[in-house]
Amino acid sequence: MKASSGRLSQFHLLNSVESISKHLVETELFSKASFYDFIEKYNTFVILPAFGPGEVCVSAVNNQFKIVSKSKIVICSEKEAVYQHLVRHEIKQKYYVIKPLKMSRRYAQGNCRYLVTVHRKSASHVWSLHSYTEKMNTTNGRGIYKYFRHEIGNLSMLVAKKLGECFPTCHTVVVEIVYDMKIGIWIHDTMLHLPRSKWNQYLTLMMERSLKPFTPHTDLYTMTTLHDLLAKYHGIIIKPCNGQGGLGIVQVSVNHDHSYEIHSGIQKMTKATFEETYHFIEEHYLSEEDYIIQRRLPLARINGCPFDCRVIVQKVDSAWKTTGKIVKIAAEGFIVTNAAQGLASLEDAIQNSNMLSKPTESLEAKIDEICIAAAGQLEENKTGIKIIGFDIGITKRGGIGIIEGNSVPDLSMFYKLEDKKMYTTIKNIERGFFNAS
Numbered sequence: 001m002k003a004s005s006g007r008l009s010q011f012h013l014l015n016s017v018e019s020i021s022k023h024l025v026e027t028e029l030f031s032k033a034s035f036y037d038f039i040e041k042y043n044t045f046v047i048l049p050a051f052g053p054g055e056v057c058v059s060a061v062n063n064q065f066k067i068v069s070k071s072k073i074v075i076c077s078e079k080e081a082v083y084q085h086l087v088r089h090e091i092k093q094k095y096y097v098i099k100p101l102k103m104s105r106r107y108a109q110g111n112c113r114y115l116v117t118v119h120r121k122s123a124s125h126v127w128s129l130h131s132y133t134e135k136m137n138t139t140n141g142r143g144i145y146k147y148f149r150h151e152i153g154n155l156s157m158l159v160a161k162k163l164g165e166c167f168p169t170c171h172t173v174v175v176e177i178v179y180d181m182k183i184g185i186w187i188h189d190t191m192l193h194l195p196r197s198k199w200n201q202y203l204t205l206m207m208e209r210s211l212k213p214f215t216p217h218t219d220l221y222t223m224t225t226l227h228d229l230l231a232k233y234h235g236i237i238i239k240p241c242n243g244q245g246g247l248g249i250v251q252v253s254v255n256h257d258h259s260y261e262i263h264s265g266i267q268k269m270t271k272a273t274f275e276e277t278y279h280f281i282e283e284h285y286l287s288e289e290d291y292i293i294q295r296r297l298p299l300a301r302i303n304g305c306p307f308d309c310r311v312i313v314q315k316v317d318s319a320w321k322t323t324g325k326i327v328k329i330a331a332e333g334f335i336v337t338n339a340a341q342g343l344a345s346l347e348d349a350i351q352n353s354n355m356l357s358k359p360t361e362s363l364e365a366k367i368d369e370i371c372i373a374a375a376g377q378l379e380e381n382k383t384g385i386k387i388i389g390f391d392i393g394i395t396k397r398g399g400i401g402i403i404e405g406n407s408v409p410d411l412s413m414f415y416k417l418e419d420k421k422m423y424t425t426i427k428n429i430e431r432g433f434f435n436a437s
Contacts, residue, residue, distance in 0.1 A: 005051070005167060005170075005192055006050040006051050006095070007027070007048060007049075007050050007051070007097045007189070007190075008027065008029060008050060008095075008097050010163060010190050010192075011024065011027040011097070013162060013163065013166055014159060014162055014163070014187070014190070017158065017162055019158060020155070020158050020159060020162065020187070023155055023185055023186055023187050024186070024187055025099050025100050025102055025186055025187070025188070026099060026100060027097055027098070027099045028097065028098055028099075029095065029096075029097060029098075030047055030091075030095075030096035030097060030098045032083065034098050035082075035083050035086070035098065036079065036083075038098050038100065039058070039060075039065075039079055039082070041100075042100040042101075043059060043060050044057065044058070044059040044060070044100065044101040045057075045058055045059075045098060045099060045100045045101060046058070046098070046099055046100075046101050047086065047090070047091075047096050047097070047098050048096060048097055048099075048189065049092075049093045049095070049096050049097075049288070050093065050094075050095035050096060050097060051093070052093075052288055052289070052290075053191075053288055053289065053290055054069075054092075054288040055069070056068070056069040056086065056090045057069070057101060058082060058086075059101075063077075064076065064077050065077070065079070065081075065082045067082060067085060067086070067090075069090055070282050070283060070286070072283070092288075099188075101178070101188070102178050102183050102186040102188070112178065112179050112180045113134075113135040113136065113176060113177065113178050113188065114132050114133060114134055114135065114152065114176070114177050114179075115132075115133040115135065115174050115175070115176050115177075115220050115222065116129070116131075116132050116133075116152060116153065116156040116174065116175045116176075116177055117129075117130040117131045117132075117133065117172065117173075117174050117199075117203070117220070118130065118156050118157055118159070118160035118172070118173050118174075118175065119171060119172045119173075119200070119203040119204075119207075120160075120164065120171050120172075121171065121204065121207055121380055121381060122171060122380050122381055122383075123164070123168045123169070123171070127157055127160045127161055127164065129153050129156065129157065130203055131219065131220075132149070132152070132153075133219055133220045133222055133224070133225060134222065134224040134225075135176075135222045135223065135224060136222070136223050136224060147181070148179050148185055151185060152177050152179065152185060155175070155177070155185060155187070156173075156175040156177070159173060159175050159187065159190060160173040160175070163190065163192065167192060169194060169195065169382075170192045170193070170194055171193075171195065171200060171204070171381055172192075172193035172197065172199060172200040172203055173190065173191070173192060173193070174190070174191040174193065174199075174220065175187060175189075175190050175191075176188040176189040176190070176191070191290065193241065193290075195378075195381050195382035195407075196242060196407070197241045197242055197290075198218075198239065198240075198241050198242070198243075198292050198404055199218070199220060199241050199290070199292050200381070201378065201381075201404065201405060202215065202218045202292070204377050204378060204380075204381045205374055205377055205378070205402065207377065208373060208374075208376075208377045210373055211370065211373055211374055211377065211402070214370050214400050214401055214402050215401070215402055216294050216295040216296075216297055216393075216401050216402075216403075217229070217233070217294070217295040218292050218293070218294045218295070219292065219293055220290070220291075220292060220293070221238055221286075221290075221291035221292055221293040223278055225293050226238075226252070226274075226277075226278055226281075226293060227274060227278075229293055229295065230252060230254055230260070230274070233295045233296065234253060234254040235251070235252070235253045235254070235295075235296035235298070236251070236252050236253075236293050236294060236295060236296055237249060237250070237251050237293070237294045237295075237296050237335075238250040238251075238252065238281070238285075238286075238291055238292070238293050238294075239291065239292060239294065240287075240289040240290070240291055241289065241290040241291060241292055242289065242290075243289070244406065248285070248286075248287065248289065248291075249264065249335070249336050250262065250263070250264045250281060250285045251263040251264070251296060251335045252277065252281070253296075255270070259271065259272050260272075260273075260274065260276075260277040262277065262280065262281065262285075263335050264285055264335075265334065266331075266333040266334055297393040297395060297399075297401045297403070298395050298396060299393050299394065299395065300353045300354060300355050300394050300395055300396045301353060301354050301396075302329050302344075302349060302352050302353050302354075303352075304332070305329050305330045305331070305332055305334075305341065306329075306330045306335070306337065307327050307328060307329045307330065307337060307344075307349055307353070307394075308327070308328060308337050308391050308392060308393050308394070308403060309325060309326070309327050309328075309346055309349075309367065309391070309392045309393075309394065310324075310325070310326050310327075310328060310389055310390070310391055310392075310409070310413065311324070311325050311367060311368075311371045311389070311390045311391075311392055312324035312325070312387065312388075312389050312409060312411075312414075312426055313371050313372060313375045313387070313388050313390065314386060314387045314388075314426065314429045314430070315379075315385075315386045315387070316429055320372045320375040320376060320379075321372070322368045322371060322372065323422070323425055323426050323429060324411075324414055324422040324423075324425070324426050325345075325346050325364070325367075325422075326343055326344075326345070326346075326413055326414060326417070326422070327343065327344045327345065327346055327348075327349035328340040328343060328413065329341055329342045329343070329344065329349070337391075340413070343413055343416060343417065346360070346363075346364055346367075347360045347364075350363065350394075353396075354396055355394070355396055355397075355398060356396060356397055356398070357398060359398070363394070363398060363400070366400060367392055367400060370392070370400060370402065371388075371390045371392070374388075374390060374402060374405060375388050375390075375405075378405060378407070382407065385407045386430070387407065387409065387426075387429075387430060388405050388406065388407050388409065389405065389406045389409025389410070389411075390402060390403075390404070390405045390406075391403040391404050391405075391406075411423065411426060411427070414426060
């Protein structure tokens with residue numbers, strides 16, 4: 001019988017392993033009965049949807065109850081008022097779970113929480129620790145983390161191995177750990193990233209040494225990674241892990257006066273401080289999704305508009321081949337090329353761009369080499385794929401970066417070309433009517 005990938009099912013699976021169960025917190029399906037049980041037993045507890053992100057935290061403060069969700073805070077004086085607020089304003093899915101937040105009063109703001117990522121290339125490969133992502137930036141939290149790092153890593157590996165047995169197509173597991181010197185280590189949450197996740201895709205590409213220089217620095221989005229990557233690169237992109245079509249993408253840049261510019265779609269706005277920037281993004285742009293944060297590539301431009309290249313690679317006679325290539329030019333004022341004002345051949349785009357040098361043939365050959373190598377990596381992670389569309393960024397200095405890959409690429413842009421040769425070739429290979437030599 002196939003196991004459900006929901007939070008409650010993951011809890012029961014992990015609870016069956018003694019070495020893991022002692023680090024789990026009580027977890028129940030949210031109901032009126034479980035709510036009243038938890039509000040009596042625990043000073044602080046959280047409610048999460050059975051699937052996906054969206055944590056709501058309830059805590060008792062000075063004989064009142066504080067409800068925190070995203071950047072919103074609500075204060076209630078009665079337990080029934082808390083419950084009514086939750087069911088009317090916070091509960092948006094059919095099923096939720098409820099669990100205590102294991103945190104001593106000294107660290108009650110959730111400072112000591114890390115997202116530990118464990119990854120494997122495929123079901124036949126071994127798991128390995130990839131990263132420890134801090135949720136909030138505090139000196140105390142980092143000091144305690146160093147003390148617990150080895151134990152946190154070992155526990156996260158056990159979690160990934162158990163969940164990997166039950167979900168063989170999942171090759172990336174993120175374990176959220178809560179800890180401090182008083183309460184020890186507790187598993188707060190576990191998240192499965194399936195092959196379509198951009199986080200899983202990034203980790204898979206990074207396992208191939210030759211692709212590392214062409215894969216922009218990426219991490220899970222948290223308050224800490226937003227702060228750290230902006231400090232390092234001065235420009236980042238936030239995007240949903242499972243998004244498509246350019247939806248939900250936000251660009252953040254540091255201005256010369258140390259203010260912050262937020263750019264989404266055609267809208268731009270400036271915030272004076274990092275804290276204002278973070279809370280505005282949380283409140284206005286981030287939906288109930290997991291997000292990644294990525295170094296922004298300084299894309300080359302045509303008439304002031306950034307462009308990237310969509311590259312189609314397909315499995316032909318058991319080998320990956322490049323079968324289509326087209327440049328998408330972003331509409332004026334947009335940061336993503338999905339809102340394209342025009343299409344062009346790579347050769348024409350390079351010649352009409354602001355690139356400092358324009359070696360079309362060598363650049364095109366390198367893009368082909370990168371995409372074919374990347375396709376081979378992603379195929380190991382998700383068997384059976386026959387086509388991948390890569391979005392490739394090209395910088396003013398001729399640098400190349402893999403923005404992302406999609407195993408269900410939009411081919412409509414190729415159909416829009418006056419010459420339908422590329423589109424016909426791609427579709428014929430897809431249907432099995434054509435074999436390239």
